[in-house]
Amino acid sequence: MDWIKLIRRFVPPYKGSMALNIGFNLLSTLLSLFSFAAIIPVLRILFGLTDIEVTRIPMETVNGLQETLNALRNNMYCALNEQIAVHGAGYVLFWLGLFLVGMTGLKCVTSWLANYFMVPIRTGVLRDLRKALYDKVLSLPIGYFTEARRGDVISRMTNDVGEVEASIMSALDVLFKNPIMIIIYMTTLLVISWQLTLFVLVLLPIAIFCIGRIGRSLKRTSTKGQEQNAEILSSIDETLLGLRVVKGFNAQDKLRVRFNRLINETRATFNRINRRYYLAHPLSEFLGTALIAVILWFGGLLILGDHSMIDASTFIYYLVIFYSIINPAKDLSRASYGIRKGMASLERIDAILETETKIPEPAVPQPVRFEQQIAFEHVSFRYQEDKEVLTDISLAIPKGKTVALVGQSGSGKTTLTDLVPRFYDPQEGAITMDGVNIRRFNTRDLRAIMGIVCQEPILFNDTVYNNITFGVDTTQPAPNGLTWPQAVEQAAKIANAHVFIEEMPEGYETMIGDRGSRLSGGQRQRLSIARAILKNPPILILDEATSALDSESEKLVQEALEHLMQDRTTLVVAHRLSTIKHADLICVVHEGRIVERGTHNELYALGGFYTKLVDMQQ
Numbered sequence: 001m002d003w004i005k006l007i008r009r010f011v012p013p014y015k016g017s018m019a020l021n022i023g024f025n026l027l028s029t030l031l032s033l034f035s036f037a038a039i040i041p042v043l044r045i046l047f048g049l050t051d052i053e054v055t056r057i058p059m060e061t062v063n064g065l066q067e068t069l070n071a072l073r074n075n076m077y078c079a080l081n082e083q084i085a086v087h088g089a090g091y092v093l094f095w096l097g098l099f100l101v102g103m104t105g106l107k108c109v110t111s112w113l114a115n116y117f118m119v120p121i122r123t124g125v126l127r128d129l130r131k132a133l134y135d136k137v138l139s140l141p142i143g144y145f146t147e148a149r150r151g152d153v154i155s156r157m158t159n160d161v162g163e164v165e166a167s168i169m170s171a172l173d174v175l176f177k178n179p180i181m182i183i184i185y186m187t188t189l190l191v192i193s194w195q196l197t198l199f200v201l202v203l204l205p206i207a208i209f210c211i212g213r214i215g216r217s218l219k220r221t222s223t224k225g226q227e228q229n230a231e232i233l234s235s236i237d238e239t240l241l242g243l244r245v246v247k248g249f250n251a252q253d254k255l256r257v258r259f260n261r262l263i264n265e266t267r268a269t270f271n272r273i274n275r276r277y278y279l280a281h282p283l284s285e286f287l288g289t290a291l292i293a294v295i296l297w298f299g300g301l302l303i304l305g306d307h308s309m310i311d312a313s314t315f316i317y318y319l320v321i322f323y324s325i326i327n328p329a330k331d332l333s334r335a336s337y338g339i340r341k342g343m344a345s346l347e348r349i350d351a352i353l354e355t356e357t358k359i360p361e362p363a364v365p366q367p368v369r370f371e372q373q374i375a376f377e378h379v380s381f382r383y384q385e386d387k388e389v390l391t392d393i394s395l396a397i398p399k400g401k402t403v404a405l406v407g408q409s410g411s412g413k414t415t416l417t418d419l420v421p422r423f424y425d426p427q428e429g430a431i432t433m434d435g436v437n438i439r440r441f442n443t444r445d446l447r448a449i450m451g452i453v454c455q456e457p458i459l460f461n462d463t464v465y466n467n468i469t470f471g472v473d474t475t476q477p478a479p480n481g482l483t484w485p486q487a488v489e490q491a492a493k494i495a496n497a498h499v500f501i502e503e504m505p506e507g508y509e510t511m512i513g514d515r516g517s518r519l520s521g522g523q524r525q526r527l528s529i530a531r532a533i534l535k536n537p538p539i540l541i542l543d544e545a546t547s548a549l550d551s552e553s554e555k556l557v558q559e560a561l562e563h564l565m566q567d568r569t570t571l572v573v574a575h576r577l578s579t580i581k582h583a584d585l586i587c588v589v590h591e592g593r594i595v596e597r598g599t600h601n602e603l604y605a606l607g608g609f610y611t612k613l614v615d616m617q618q
Helices: 002-010 012-037 039-046 065-087 089-139 142-147 150-192 194-215 218-241 243-248 252-304 312-353 413-419 443-448 464-471 484-494 498-502 521-535 551-565 600-606 609-617
Strands: 373-382 388-398 402-406 428-433 450-453 539-543 569-573 585-590 593-598
Touching (some): 012 089, 012 150, 065 089, 089 150, 150 194, 150 218, 150 312, 194 252, 252 312, 388 413, 388 593, 402 413, 450 551, 464 484, 484 551, 585 600, 585 609, 593 609, 600 609
Parallel strands (some): 402 569
Antiparallel strands (some): 373 388, 585 593
């Protein structure tokens, strides 16, 4: 059953809180029975049944459970008659009312304590789920996000987690509490009248079947609803990212029509889901009332019979307890709906959590050493079932040298650089560092010796200082005997960023906005270069770091890159060929193969691909 799987999956870390919750729920249910028990003597007084002669039964003469219960009930009536005879009916009613209030007060306290210990379970399970999702997203390979829609991933991490909180976590409280109440109440009903209770148990499966029929399609429909929510989120994400293009091409109406279609379809789906969900309460209430009516008829026949085992006041007590079962049963049916509804979202979350990480870590990683060269040895690579993006690449990058990759868009340059930090693994061939396959290194250790500057700078909605220190551990001492603020300032000066940072309202503590929106393109790129300078990596990967800049910004960024590239092993993807004329080796990549290699002068003299690229730019 779904709820058993949920408890086994989420609750074990919180066994202590669960035990206390169940214990206080048990105590609360027992106290409610005691408080209900005060109804019987009150009814006997009001119905004038206290005049009936009752003789006290010695408990030592009683054998068996049924005789013991009858004797206890008989002796309670006897004590009640004695107190009424001495103090009067009003006095006894006062103390019975006080007993009822006291038992109810204790019941409320224990019920609150049960909920008190349920809170850490609910919040803890949600925290664990969010943490597992976030950790999984961080560990997934880059390739996963080229295939999955970003909006869908965000939807699973927000909408689906919210649905789990609203449905499944709310149902957990009911699952720990209501079965206890139902079992204890049903046991009490059996003790009071087994004939009447057996009659009830014959009717209950019919009611449960009717309720269950409605909820069976909820899970399937909820899955469709969450997928449509993901489409809406993806549409919003694409609109915000491309708003400049949308307005530039007057495409507002086109997007508006598409968005309206999405939200109308989603509305129709959730109309069906919520209508079925809200049917649970009135249907269970109707069936409960029908059961009460049938019990009144059958119980009346028993009481009016000559050999009835219960009297009228006990029968009313029986009805009170049975009616107390109806609300827990209704809540349990709603909880089962909630679980079906939430399981659809949980399955979408599990689709991420159970995704296989395609970049395996070695069981016994080797320490990373880089003294000689990085080598591509007959490397071929493809995305999923696509055609090969790289074919039989062989390339050596000696330590301290600069190797540039040039070629048309889509030729495989960026893919080739992505293989070095193991964002992907090649299907054929190997990439080695000093003769050791980089698959034998822990990816964290491998990437620790690399700095990456991309065409589009990746900045965070934080301060300038925190963006520059993003790639280093500031809990450790700063390099060269400096403090971290001094080291950050030094890196910013080398990256030609210090001047514009000092002109900002709060200097290095200025917030730069979402994705660095308060900065120009050149400023964003210089901040990302300062980040790489501060990390001080021996290997540097530059992926078209100046291609999106104007001439003035390009000059400043190029100067910063030249400072950064000094005494480092650098792999450069270049769009503007003027920036890599002095590279130690230039490789021309065409349709996934290296078709030419050499220095600028050597390649230009060949009159081949490289010559055409240079002439086109000139």
